[in-house]
Amino acid sequence: MKEKRWRILWIDNQITTVEQPNEQSEDSYREEQKYITPKPYVRFLEYEGYDVSLADTGAEGVALLKDETFHAALLNYDAAMQMDNLLACIRDVDAHIPIILLTHEDGQEVLQQASLYNVGNIFMMSENAQVKASARQLALSLDFLLEKQGVREAYTPQAYVQNFNRTRISEGEIRGRDTDSEWQAWIDTYVRLVKWDLRLDTLHNVDGLKTIHEMEKREANAAFANYIQDNYKHWLVGRASPPLSVDVVYKYVIPEIQAGKQVLFIVMDCMRLDHWLKIEPLLYPLFDIKTDYYYSIVPTATRYARNAIFSGLFPLELAERYPDLYAEPDNTHTSINRYEKQLLRLQFERHGIPLKPPLHYFKIFDVRGEMQYLHWLSVADRISLSALVVDFLDMLTHTRYEVDLLRQMIPDEAAFRTLVHAWFQHSRLYEIFRIAAERDLTVILTSDHGSIRCQNAAKISSQAELTAGLRFKEGRNISCDAEAGWILKDPEEYRLPGKAARKNYVLAKEDCYFVYDRQFNVYKEIFQGSFQHGGVSLEEMILPCIVLEPR
Secondary structure, eight states: OOOOOEEEEEEOSOOSOOOOOTTSOHHHHHHHOOSOOSHHHHHHHHHTTEEEEEESSHHHHHHHHHHSOOSEEEEEHHHHHHSTTHHHHHHHHOSSOOEEEEESOOSHHHHHHHHHTTOSEEEEOOOGGGHHHHHHHHHHHHHHHHHHHHHHHHHHHHHHHHHHHHHOOOHHHHHTSOHHHHHHHHHHHHHHHHHHHHHHHTOSSOHHHHHHHHHHHHHHHHHHHHHHHHHHHHHTTTSSOOOBGGGHIIIIIHHHHHTTOOEEEEEETTOOHHHHHHHHHHHTTTEEEEEEEEEOOSSOSHHHHHHHHHHSSOHHHHHHHOGGGOOOOOSSOSOSOTTHHHHHHHHHHHTTOOOSSOOEEEEEOSHHHHHHHHHHHHHOOOOSEEEEEEOHHHHHHHHHTTOHHHHHHOSSHHHHHHHHHHHHHTSHHHHHHHHHHHTTOEEEEEOSOOOEEOOEEEEEEOSSOOOSOSSEEEESSOEEOTTTEEEESOGGGGTOSOTTTTOEEEEEBTTEEEEESTTHHHHHHHHTTOEEOSSBOHHHHEEEEEEEEEO
């Protein structure tokens, strides 16, 4: 017998062995033997090192659970049905003990009971001739249920190293690929890094591995910044360009409209890929989900990136073609994206696509806005296209460093992801998705830009006043360390306005943020660890665009 590891409570009303009389036919024996005896299973589990306590009634099992400590409970489903609410009684005594429900039948009722009371597994018991193999399967199920966290902690570092060696792509290797696949290689790299972020979030004793992973992300971001600096200008003249902000509506929204579908187009301001992956499981029961990716234009700021989505135009083209709709920041208007509805309507007109009924546009800033849109969506007749902008994540990102309580709640990216999941799960936005699924609306969800947690302050200077912003600035005669920032000296080459005003742009690279030399240490302390956007990083530029079709 192996060393004892776990204490198991087995509740079963068929504890005694049923013998098969010689004169009884096999068929009649099977008819009378309604239950499979647990004793062969118990003996095998004890051999495997489990300490098994037996209870032949639900009341006895609940009493044992109250008086002693057990690591898991095995429960005969038929016995559970003979005692009213046995599963509920067990959960009242121990809300977290893993439960395996033993049964000889499948059916909706078994699934309902298992889901209601957080049953870890449903195990189909086999007849006597197959008991040995079945007992091995039961032991394996118990091993997995009880040891999966420890096994995950033990073997994840090995899996990480294997994955790292197999998939790590150096900057030189990416440059060695054909041009068309370079930008896709960076998407693949970023997706891999983010999925490891989520896997490592669930582990507690792998601090060394998490440190290695953070180093890999920093190295990837440094190489990515060089890649963007070398290639972005070529994308703007059509050289092997990935989908950019200006392509989102044409590539993802318009085909759904042309297919005759009712479309809800949602832009969640400042949603990163890891945020999407945290809320995706909540939407999976409602929709068939297809996730694609695109690159934000630079600067990765709302004023530029979201206007590019709605207009289908780069900032310079927007300023030249529709000067009345190109909003510059000023003291009169607080919103620099106040013409989004007009820009989206004009984009559809340029493509010759009528919208009947007309385009509907709404922006959610607060709970009141959620309620208003929820009511409209519930009572609206047929929809051609409804565009919805949700500002919550962007407001949370900017407010975090201003409010001590939020800094305590969101000390790092893992906590940010957890908060995003909790918010969405209990938000009226989630209800909006549910109503969209009920109404058979195709939902296209995306973001205008991401954000990055800023860890390195970089000094910046200029002879003239610069615009506000920690990850990008506009102005004249800008200077900064080349390792920290990418200066765009000829903005028109990057489809940005400003040549007439002799304006330059500077974009922060990696996890840097810009601070003026005066009072450098004061502002460094204020903004250290804050989430910002506007610069060049994987987190800010590579964004998901998701098509959700109701199931």
